[in-house]
Amino acid sequence: MFTRDAFVGWLQEKKLMGARCGKCGQVYLPPRPYCPSCRSSEMEWHELSGRGEVAAFTAVHVAPTFMEKQGFGRGKPYATAVVRLQEGPGISARLVGVDAARPEEIKVGTQVEVDFLEVEAEGGKQVDLAFRPAT
Amino acid sequence: MGKLARGVAVVGAGVSRFGAFKEKTSRDLFVESFQDMVNSVDKGFDPGEIEALYLGNFSSDLFEGQGHTAPIMAEWAGIIPAAATRLEDACASGGVALRQGILAVASGAYDLVLVGGVEKMNNLPTEKVTDTLAAASDTLYEASAGFTFPGLYAAIATAYMARYGITPEYFMRVGIKNHNNGKLNPKAQFQTTIRDLLEGRKAKLAAQGKPVPDWQDELDFLRDDSANPVVAWPMRLFDCSPITDGAACLLLVSEEMATRFTDRPVYIIGSGQASDYPLHTRSDLTSLGSARLAARQAYEMAGVTPRDIKVAEVHDCFTVAEVVATEDLGFFAPGEGARAAAEGRTARSGDRPINTSGGLKAKGHPVGASGVAQAVEVFLQLRGEAGARQVPGANLGLTHNVGATGGTCTVHIYERR
Numbered sequence: 001m002f003t004r005d006a007f008v009g010w011l012q013e014k015k016l017m018g019a020r021c022g023k024c025g026q027v028y029l030p031p032r033p034y035c036p037s038c039r040s041s042e043m044e045w046h047e048l049s050g051r052g053e054v055a056a057f058t059a060v061h062v063a064p065t066f067m068e069k070q071g072f073g074r075g076k077p078y079a080t081a082v083v084r085l086q087e088g089p090g091i092s093a094r095l096v097g098v099d100a101a102r103p104e105e106i107k108v109g110t111q112v113e114v115d116f117l118e119v120e121a122e123g124g125k126q127v128d129l130a131f132r133p134a135t
Numbered sequence: 136m137g138k139l140a141r142g143v144a145v146v147g148a149g150v151s152r153f154g155a156f157k158e159k160t161s162r163d164l165f166v167e168s169f170q171d172m173v174n175s176v177d178k179g180f181d182p183g184e185i186e187a188l189y190l191g192n193f194s195s196d197l198f199e200g201q202g203h204t205a206p207i208m209a210e211w212a213g214i215i216p217a218a219a220t221r222l223e224d225a226c227a228s229g230g231v232a233l234r235q236g237i238l239a240v241a242s243g244a245y246d247l248v249l250v251g252g253v254e255k256m257n258n259l260p261t262e263k264v265t266d267t268l269a270a271a272s273d274t275l276y277e278a279s280a281g282f283t284f285p286g287l288y289a290a291i292a293t294a295y296m297a298r299y300g301i302t303p304e305y306f307m308r309v310g311i312k313n314h315n316n317g318k319l320n321p322k323a324q325f326q327t328t329i330r331d332l333l334e335g336r337k338a339k340l341a342a343q344g345k346p347v348p349d350w351q352d353e354l355d356f357l358r359d360d361s362a363n364p365v366v367a368w369p370m371r372l373f374d375c376s377p378i379t380d381g382a383a384c385l386l387l388v389s390e391e392m393a394t395r396f397t398d399r400p401v402y403i404i405g406s407g408q409a410s411d412y413p414l415h416t417r418s419d420l421t422s423l424g425s426a427r428l429a430a431r432q433a434y435e436m437a438g439v440t441p442r443d444i445k446v447a448e449v450h451d452c453f454t455v456a457e458v459v460a461t462e463d464l465g466f467f468a469p470g471e472g473a474r475a476a477a478e479g480r481t482a483r484s485g486d487r488p489i490n491t492s493g494g495l496k497a498k499g500h501p502v503g504a505s506g507v508a509q510a511v512e513v514f515l516q517l518r519g520e521a522g523a524r525q526v527p528g529a530n531l532g533l534t535h536n537v538g539a540t541g542g543t544c545t546v547h548i549y550e551r552r
Contacts, residue, residue, distance in 0.1 A: 058289035108297035
């Protein structure tokens, strides 16, 4: 139920869904079936605001093969980040709306909002999680 | 947590040559390090007496298409039927194998244990190596976001730079220092200083009749995109450990048996290990919680403080990782590690020599072997056998071995009495 597939399924509908523990209220992103905090499994879906800040980032020049297939690599870097959401949890996601070729200009602490990135993947079109500087 | 049930000593240690060797497989590398270890045992011994092998290996499956590696290494080293077990915790596989070997001897289950580490990485092209290493991160939620391994440490670097107001040049100085040490290590993959590389590049360009850049010093060279391309900003090529083939071995025995093998045993007096969350789940990205906890365990068991440690081999898979390690181990206060490196305090001649072997950066990083190879360097340093890179009077040493971004960390402390 609170699986990777379900999380990715919500992303395809452009929703950022985490899991909230019905017992202690802890919010998890990505969602998970068991609360390590209070050891309950009374999870429920919880939509996140998608607002947060960049805790750390990088601009990748030597790309993994799946990103090379999307046209990235040497000469065309992409940015990716650890984002801390307003609700507390952090997540790794692509950072768009910034110039990955000028990483000196990207700042830790930048306020961001969720963006749903439509990419061409092996199985066809898919929506990936991303963040962009908040408007 | 607490004390070992009985004392454990290292009485032999060996490493293969580190590098990129087209013709060598894991077995060849392992046997090379095994023979080096056997030759290091002062009073000699019969390897047939070895009761167990704990082998650190990250991914012979993906690198060589070979699973079930431990009994194969045991067979080629000639120690069948010793109980052979492989341990996998990414780049901490070697440190974890060492800890399991220690616990096995300390428990009394075995008296004579071989700890090994091996990784043969150069069969695959760089992109495939990048993919294989990325499998040590959280593949569902980190790698899928485009994070490579250099990328994860680069993220730690951006958090560190933002928090402490430093520039990438501070990290570059760690690489310069480790290459200076690697030059003095005949087993290292890179036995060249950054200055050597700079001069070599100039000479090559001049010989080709091409324009020669006016690099003033090593930092000037390292800031140049053409000489030192960005891998994952702010980590550049010379901030990253290389892709390495190599192996290492240690012979552990119970303390009471040690003098049967040598009059100069190295005693393991502290051992710690802890785990941590993936990067995005941590509240502090400028320190590894597992390293801090493993260090505390090891210091407490050993009854020593960071100030007492004379030499340390720390996990510099990326230059930023060495800076963070020197803080997590209590050598420097948070935020002071980068400045200490820049001031030369971690050089061989400094007050806190770090990575005299050249570290993962210059000695090389065959991932599953690195944690064991670190212990080999400390063994040599404590016995005064480290040649041109010897730190005078080193009697207490430490190793710090990290898996991924600190999902695993082991810390060990060694003493010459």
